[in-house]
Amino acid sequence: MHVLIVEDNPDIIANLYGYLEPLGYTLDVARNGNAGVACATGFCHDAIVLDLSLPGMDGLEVCRTLRQEYRLATPILMLTARDTVHDKLTGFEVGADDYLVKPYSLPELDARLKALVRRSRNEHVHSVLIFGDLRLDAGTGQVTRGGQPLELTPTGYKILAALMRAAPTLMTRQAAEREVWGDSPPDSDALRTHIHTLRQVLDKPFPQPMLLTLPGTGYRLVVPGEA
Known part of the structure; x- marks a missing residue:
């Protein structure tokens, strides 16, 4: 599975690489919002893991740009420290497919990514x-x-x-x-x-x-x- 991680925290990036690569994931990383948009639209990924708090363009704006301007259908899993209903609804409104609140379980992240990709591929079968x-x-x-x-x-x-x-x-x-x-x-x-x-x-x-x-x-x- 080829996944783009849009995240600026080096410790989180290292943890994601350490856990997901041994499971067979191929990972790309963008460390700010603008780089995330460029990488997401320039290459094909099975899913995108998108942090909400990013330097420059934040995660909500990245998600909105990918969905509205580029019509990108790649599943997006949003990561955030914000745990209010309003924040979650805002994420879904701009096009996020799923939501995980920090700190999160890496096995749960793996399971959610696989579920998102399964749903996405099943939708393609009938599209x-x-x-x-x-x-x-x-x-x-x-x-x-x-x-x-x-x-x-x-x-x-x-x-x-x-x-x-x-x-x-x-x-x-x-x-x-x-x-x-x-x-x-x-x-x-x-x-x-x-x-x-x-x-x-x-x-x-x-x-x-x-x-x-x-x-x-x-x-x-x-x-x-x-x-």
Whole structure:
């Protein structure tokens, strides 16, 4: 599981790394609100652990920005020392999915993160993803562009669904590999082959491409004419 931690307290960061990494988590850290927004929107994560009290942009504003400005659907677990009903309601109103009050139990944090990700992935199973004239119905598995059905390989389907969830932000090569192979990607350059195959179906029959490669970085979808 790939999790972004937005937290400025080095002791808490160290505790989270010490507990979660041995459980198989891959962790990124942002130490202030602005860095949290940049990291959350620049890379794909399964969940975000967001401290409420941050230097500069606080956690509420980070959450509000991610939900309202970037339409980011990544589950957000908010951490705070504030334990009033008003504070919790405010967190939920700006888009937090769950709430833990400090001091909290690390096993409970682990359990809540896993539950959030399970719910998020289950919602994706029944959702319809739309980006530009591209439509992916995760319930039926049907993908169309401009109303024209696209015949994707199972791996191409996984990659495209991840790209659509991230769109229009960048999906790194590492994130794309995790979507296909989990935490055990192959040593070969298999991803490039799958991207090539996906592009033949997604872009080749159409006047303008939607799948862009940022050399050495990753991939992202664009709406033709808006890139």
